[in-house]
Amino acid sequence: MSRTLMIMVLSLTLLIPELATARWIDDIVSMEVEATGPVNFSHYNHLEALGKKCTLCHNNVYNIVRSKNPEFSMDDMRKGKACGACHNGNKAFAVDDDCSSCHPTRDITFAVEDGDAMFPHSVHTEMYSCGDCHTGVFIPDHQKSTRYTMDQMSEGESCGACHDGDTAFSVEEDCESCHDM
Ligand code: HEC
Ligand code: HEC
Ligand code: HEC
Ligand code: HEC
Ligand code: HEC
Ligand code: HEC
Structure with missing residues (x-):
């Protein structure tokens, strides 16, 4: 089906909500957010919570043509x-x-020869908002991230931005709090 035809059919089902069934659409719409990593919106969970009423969102809250939606803060x-x-x-x-x-966040393991270091997100997200670390201190992508040495951390980079013995325990002590050594 061509994209235009698909949009026409969908527009029609929006006018006749009873005809619209969740099976016609993909569940997850992934929304790229640079500062936090992607938000995965679930159509199916929403249709279950709200009833199969596409018109609750389309097109006054979100247009089904994604390029027509601005970025929201x-x-x-x-x-x-x-x-x-x-x-x-x-x-x-x-x-x-x-x-x-x-x-969503997950705990991050930094592979280190002397003993892997663990970053527990949830401990930190209870005290800080995403923007306190992303993207100023860390980009939200472990695969592409810059790697740091303990010396750089002692000078205030990476974990050392807070683990300086003042805001939080120092990177120069308590090795075992972060490392599995
Ligand atoms: C038309 C109303 C409505 C809009 C718009 C809406 N939601 Fe929801 N959402 C709900 C309701 C109702 C629930 C279920 C009740 C609850 O969890 O408080 C829910 C539940 C959720 C959940 C928990 C269930 C799950 O899927 O894991 C997430 C996450 C979520 N919404 C994300 C979003 C995001 C992201 C957006 C914007 C892109 C959004 N919602 C827009 C009404 C809405
Ligand atoms: C709770 C709100 C909500 C409801 C209800 C909802 N949608 Fe969506 N829909 C969204 C959001 C959010 C997007 C993504 C918009 C964006 O990122 O620009 C989206 C995107 C879409 C897209 C574009 C997907 C793509 O990959 O291009 C289609 C098609 C769509 N919805 C169809 C439907 C249909 C059909 C229904 C009813 C069965 C429905 N939606 C119900 C919120 C909703
Ligand atoms: C109901 C779902 C939902 C919740 C809860 C939510 N966000 Fe978001 N957030 C989004 C979506 C969707 C976008 C992307 C919107 C877009 O691109 O149009 C976004 C964008 C952002 C952005 C980039 C835009 C900006 O405002 O700078 C940041 C940062 C952010 N969220 C942080 C947070 C923080 C911190 C919290 C908790 C206080 C939070 N979000 C709670 C759905 C949510
Ligand atoms: C105290 C700092 C801090 C806060 C606050 C924080 N993060 Fe992170 N986040 C990190 C670190 C560290 C990494 C790993 C980065 C690296 O490898 O360089 C990371 C990585 C990520 C990743 C990538 C995970 C992966 O698998 O690659 C995502 C997504 C993410 N964070 C989302 C969030 C969201 C959403 C919030 C807010 C709810 C948040 N973060 C709050 C420090 C933080
Ligand atoms: C606040 C948490 C934290 C503390 C405390 C900490 N580290 Fe680390 N360390 C890390 C992280 C995270 C990495 C990986 C950084 C990266 O790859 O970007 C790392 C990397 C390392 C590395 C490999 C890089 C290098 O500098 O050679 C060694 C060795 C190391 N740590 C030893 C130690 C020792 C010894 C201590 C105690 C004196 C210590 N660390 C305390 C988090 C910590
Ligand atoms: C924005 C500031 C900030 C950054 C950046 C930060 N932390 Fe933390 N962290 C804290 C604070 C505050 C605490 C709690 C206070 C304390 O225990 O001294 C904490 C606690 C911890 C804990 C103890 C968790 C527990 O179970 O009690 C670990 C482990 C940890 N951080 C690891 C890391 C690692 C690894 C990094 C770098 C990848 C990092 N943190 C970056 C502020 C930060």
């Missing part, structure tokens, strides 16, 4: 735009409640 969402049309603490959990439900 978290501030736009706090003001009720995009995901914030529902994620306001009333219709669904608020955008400020739990960043990780939309921006």
Whole structure:
């Protein structure tokens, strides 16, 4: 099916919501976000929570033609735009409640010969927001990241931006707090 035809058929199903079934569409729409890594929006979970009503989002909140949607900031969402049309603490959990439900994180292991170092995201996301580290201190992509030495950390780079013995325990002590050694 050509893209134009597909869009026409979809537009028609939007006018007749009963005809629209979740099976016609892919579940996950991945939205690239440089500062946090991708947000994977699930159509199926939403259609289950809301009923199969495409018109709740299309096209007043989001156009189904993705290039027609501007990029939204978290501030736009706090003001009720995009995901914030529902994620306001009333219709669904608020955008400020739990960043990780939309921006998933995992613990990161840095391979080190003397003993791998572990970075527990959740310990940190309870104290900081994503923007405190991404992208200023770390890019949110472990494969492409710059590697640092302990000497550079002692000078305030990478983990050393906070683990300086003042904001958090120092990189010059407590090796075992981070390393499996
Ligand atoms: C809770 C909100 C919501 C509901 C309900 C919803 N969608 Fe979406 N839909 C989105 C979002 C968000 C996007 C991604 C928009 C973007 O990134 O620009 C999207 C994108 C799409 C796309 C474009 C996918 C692509 O890869 O180009 C299609 C097609 C689509 N939706 C169809 C539907 C249909 C059909 C229904 C009803 C069965 C539906 N949607 C219900 C929020 C919703
Ligand atoms: C039309 C209303 C509406 C819009 C718009 C909407 N949501 Fe939701 N969302 C809901 C409801 C209702 C639930 C289920 C109730 C709850 O969890 O609070 C939900 C649940 C979720 C969940 C938990 C379930 C899951 O899939 O893991 C996530 C994550 C989520 N939404 C992300 C998003 C993102 C990202 C956007 C914007 C791209 C968005 N939502 C836009 C209404 C909406
Ligand atoms: C309901 C889902 C949802 C929740 C909860 C959420 N975000 Fe987002 N966030 C998004 C989506 C979707 C985008 C991308 C929007 C776009 O590109 O149009 C985004 C974009 C961003 C961006 C890049 C744009 C900007 O504002 O700078 C940052 C940073 C961000 N989120 C951080 C956070 C933090 C921190 C939290 C918790 C306080 C959070 N988000 C909670 C869905 C969510
Ligand atoms: C205290 C600093 C810190 C905070 C706060 C933080 N991160 Fe991270 N994040 C990291 C570090 C360190 C890495 C690994 C980067 C590297 O390898 O250079 C990382 C990596 C990532 C990655 C890439 C994971 C992978 O598999 O490659 C994603 C996605 C990510 N973070 C998302 C987030 C989101 C979303 C938030 C907010 C909810 C957040 N981070 C808050 C430090 C942080
Ligand atoms: C706050 C957490 C943390 C503490 C504390 C820490 N390290 Fe590290 N260390 C790391 C991380 C993360 C890496 C990997 C950095 C990278 O690859 O970008 C690393 C890398 C290393 C490396 C390989 C790079 C190099 O400098 O040669 C050695 C060796 C090392 N650490 C030894 C130690 C010793 C010994 C201590 C105690 C005096 C220590 N570390 C304390 C987090 C820590
Ligand atoms: C934005 C500041 C910041 C950055 C950057 C940061 N940390 Fe932390 N970290 C903290 C704070 C604050 C604590 C809690 C206070 C304390 O224990 O001294 C903490 C605690 C920890 C803990 C102890 C967790 C627990 O179970 O109690 C580990 C392990 C850790 N950080 C590893 C790392 C590693 C590895 C890096 C670099 C990849 C890093 N941190 C980067 C601020 C930061």
